[in-house]
Amino acid sequence: MASRMLKFTSINPTMPEKRAAEARRSDFQEIYGDYAQTVAEDQAARCSQCGVPFCQQGCPLSNNIPDWLKLAAEDRMEEAYQVSSATNNMPEICGRICPQDRLCEGICTVEQSGHGTVTIGAMERYITDNAWEQGYVTPIKPPREREQSAGIIGAGPGGLAAAEQLRRKGYQVTVYDRYDRGGGLLVYGIPGFKLEKHIVERRIKRLEESGVRFEFNASIGETHKLSDLRDEHDTLLIATGVYKARDLMVPGAGCEGVHKALDFLTTSNRKGLGDDVPEFENGTLDAKSRKVVVIGGGDTAMDCVRTAIRQGATSVSCLYRRDRANMPGSQREVANAEEEGVVFEWLASPEALIDDEGGKLKAVRAARMKLGAPDPSGRQSPEKTGETFDIEADMVIKALGFDPEDLPQLFNEPALTVNRWGAIKVDFATLETSLPGVFAAGDIVRGASLVVWAIKDGRDAAESMHKRMKQMARTASAAPVAAE
Structure with missing residues (x-):
């Protein structure tokens, strides 16, 4: 078969069709459609099959991107899925929510050559969505069952990735989560227009069908003791994420109408899931007919402004202290927000x-900023110009980032050590905490970060847990049997 690859000079990059802004701003359905198969094959064929694949280096999971693009271009879709899922426990989710412009696509050789990036994220989504439709995604069947068990605290992306990896090796896995559903921020934090909830639900169902046990409404330190879980399981993983919102330290921050980003997003997502949500019904966390100002420039801020638009806000503005080029959120998300009617106040x-x-x-008073000398991270520091202006507002949403909760106190486990920022201290070679046999992964270790990094950490932690339990099994089998 003649190679179908290296077509980047003859085929232009094409994203799946995007719904018109006027249509999509009134609902929470995903904004992108699906590739037709022939279009998907053509887009995959644009890959240059680099000898040194920078896209793979730009991916935290080191996904074998050129390999599954080549298989997709040749219509070998089941093989493409097998290669994609070998390194990623939820490729269709990363394909939807990863900031590819900052990762694999941003570093793509074809992009750097001026021909437009290979649409890696859209292809990743297409390959796995197709696999679900064709029945290629099946429950896990370990080659053998092991008696040892692992407990996982947190049903977010890191915990789910670890659960899958451990179940593949035959361990008995129980996942504990304080919410009433699995998925963590995938369900309660990320809006449906980026990730429809049935996409996450089918992943949870597959794990359940694979033998993974879930205990919801399980609050460690209240309904369950950490010490009891340590006794019950051979190893334990803490993958709780970070949920403590950073505060806004300005005069008037405590007035009525100021809300945390996660409260706003969780309320909206629960409403979409059909839950009874008093804070939405009474209008407290409903942006309808409100003048909304979101403060922050990350992906959470983008989720908030676009959610407020869909709830029917009269106006939506976003304040960010740096300029567009220096904002931490995805540029693709900013463009989508602008199309939907969000006004950005840069600097x-x-x-x-x-x-x-x-x-x-009734209003937000803002200072005009300019970019000054670089700070220790290399980014230019914002400085006040002396000019101020007011924006009318009857709802402010704080999207300033997240810090770890005080887990030693919440878990009633003072021996669990944390660093000065409150993140759990681990041995970075193994991800083991100060408590023997207890590991930690994801945002609770590295701070608020991307879903793809949580998956990577969950996989790494699962491997360390496997090594620990294997060693425990060897030690037990080598122990002398007491004479009767």
């Missing part, structure tokens, strides 16, 4: 929240 930082005599928010 603007909140100075005060202004309320009326009754304590209700």
Whole structure:
């Protein structure tokens, strides 16, 4: 068969069809359609099959991107799925929510050559969605069952990835989560227009069909003791993520109408899932007919502004203290938000929240900024120009990032050590914590980060847990049997 690859000079990059902004801003369905098979094959064929694949180096999971693109271009879709899923436990989710412009696509050789990036994320999504449709994705059947068990605290992407890896090796796995559903921020934090919830639900169902046990509404330190879980399981993984919102330290920050980003997003997602949500029903966390200002420039801020648009806000503005080129969020998400009617105030930082005599928010006073000398990270530091301006607002959403909760206190386990930022300390070679046999992975170790990094950490932790339990089994089998 003649090679179908290296077509980047004759085939232009094409994303799946995107729904018109006017249509999509009124619902929470995903904004991108699906590739037709012939289009998908053509887009995969644009890959240059680099001898040194920079896209793979730009991926935290080191996905074998050129390999599964070549297989897809040759219509070997089941093989493409097998290669893609060998390194990633949820490729269709990463294909939807990874900031590919900052990772694999941003470093793509074809992109650097000026021909436009290979649409890696869209192809990753297409390959696995097709695999689900064709029945290639099946429950895990370990080659043999092991008696040893592993407990996982947290049903987010890191915990789910670890659960799958351990179950593949035949371990008995139980996942504990404080919420009433699995998925963590995939379900409660990320809006449906980026990731429809049935995509996550089918992953949970597959794990259940594979023999993974889930215990929901399980709060460690309340309904379950960490010490009991350590006794019950041979190894334990903490993959709770980080949920403590950073606060807004300006005058008026406590006035009525100021909310945390995660509260706003969780309320919206629960409403979409059909839950009874009093905070939405009474209007507290519903942006309908409100003048909304979101403060922050990351992906969470983008989720908030686009959710407010869909809830029917009168106006939606986003304040960010640096310029567009220096914002941490995905540029693709910014473009989508602008199309949907969000107004961005670049180089603007909140100075005060202004309320009326009754304590209700009525405006945000912001300072105009300029970029000065680089800070220790190399980014230019924002500096005030002396100019201020007001934006009318009756709802402010704080999207300033997240810090770890105080897990030693929550878990009633003071021997669990954390660093000065509150993240769990681990041996980075094994991800083992200060508690023997207890491991940690994802945001609770590295700080708020990307889903793809949580998956990577979950896989690495599972491998360390496997090594620990294998060694325990060897030690037990070598122990002398006491004479009767």
